[in-house]
Amino acid sequence: MTNLPVILFAAKPQRWGQYEAPLRAALADAGLGDATLVTEAAPETVDYIVYAPNSDVQDFTPYTRLKAVLNLWAGVEDVVHNKTLRVPLARMVDDGLTEGMVEWVTGHVLRHHLGMDAHIHGQDGVWRAGIVPPLARDRRVGVLGLGALGSACAKALHGLNFDVTGWSRSPKSIDGTTTTHGEDGLADTLARSEILVLLLPDTPGTQNILNARTLALMPKGAMIVNPGRGPLIDDDALLAALDSGQIGHATLDVFRTEPLPPAHPFWAHPSVTVTPHIASETRPGSASRVIVENIRRGEDGLPFLHLVDRDLGY
Template sequence: MPNILFAARPERWTLYEPHLREALAEAGLAHAVLTTEADPSEVDYIVYAPNGPVTDFTPYTRLKAVLNLWAGVEDVVGNDTLKAPLARMVDYGLTEGMVEWVTGHTLRHHLGMDAHIHGQDGVWRAGIVPPLARDRTVAILGLGALGSGCAAALAGLGFHVTGWSRTPKQIEGVRTEHGPDGLQDILKSAEIVTLLLPDTPATENTLNADTLSLMPRGAVILNPGRGALIDDDALLAALDSGGIGHATLDTFRIEPLPADHPFWAHPKVTVTPHIASETRVESAARVIVENIRRGEAGQPFLHLVDRTLGY
């Protein structure tokens, strides 16, 4: 039976242990060794968080795979000591949570809900009618599991959904583009843009002064992806000029976002504390155990990271 090292913070062990043991039992791996301490030479799998205790993978000479607890792998993919396969977290609970956050904030801005939520001052603000969803173009940048799920959900609500990715993708009911020219084309018509790209050198500052200027005046940006996808200074300038109407931001270059950062006080920015979609322990445990089961059965691992692309 495999030896599984849980290499994350102690509070995560408390949350994950019962769900991992339950999933292991259901997978016929009840006798697997699941522990937070082990002789590195005897470890077959590492359940891993980048803020956990393992930074050097060299001693783990029997390692079959590293199973990341997080969707993002930017903090581990460049670790030169890691030679074993690396799987990122692609969890149906994570996807569903992200779909709900993106859908909620898209509808918030589509319907102009802030005017009524914040305008409780005795003024009857009638006569402002938003377009129907079919007449609103929304764009998703990044069409992996999270982006594809959000695009499909918004299309299901009737929005005119467009999507962009670095490589060609197809999603029913969604017009997709790829490559630099495709990005420009998507941004020119997008009234609400959601960023769900991975954090790689190729995606840093995807939204910058040039690309922000392509968007319709007053467009809205949602960023539950990664902070580095946006040039902060360029975004602030676009908000001040009115080119961008609002930015709802969930991820940042530095987290927690420093108290003196201009985003906190800007009237056209909503800050949420990296909560767009938390990993759900029960579903994530099943994803991890499925990869362990596959490894023990000699089957290909799911959700492997391409080291050359960084995701």
């Protein structure tokens, strides 16, 4: 390394307070403590952008020296198709984010598996005995999406002895988990999933993957857990399936519009649990180390990690 890089932090102002110290610490640990880390810089001087897609930086054309854009989020759907972005784009793949997602998913799958809501919300003097759930080995769980997060969740659920089937658009292999792919595999996975976890990216090929037709393939009364992306589900079709009893409950952490508008019917529906996009927050400490590792690699002439495939969109 010769000239130390200029790193632009481009995100909402409150994020700077969360990330400045962890990023500076990670830079120091990587031998880059003298690098310039700023929230404002002349575009032609910037080597790397630490980026949130909702930042003010939307036109990358002026950044003529830019080597890479390092996304703060796992999701890249709001930047991957930006035609002004012509340098490598790295998504956030962070052990802390993965661990948080596994914890959230396993918690809600267990909640639905055990029928905990009947007792949590039924504090009305009624002794609700005699309803015994199956053991985990007899509960069929499906996971749509077998990337880093989906694979980790499938492994964790298998470790709890659930009968897990995972689906992806292309063939994948996960120890202990039955995997399927393609249209036939999707139909088979849906047909057996008493609890379904959605961890697909938001792409044209995954939008509305749960719709009136595919929801009808699921076992009657199945539960849906969506910490993936809001557009994976046709909202109106889900509400109709909930009203008919085809779907027993939906726990939703992500939505087409966020925050979820107060008048949206999900809020008042008795068979919907809304959580405010908290399934797995990026942790500044661990995320900063991931970002700085890519900066170090860029400065040392090594390939970047976790690059986005622009054609696939993730």
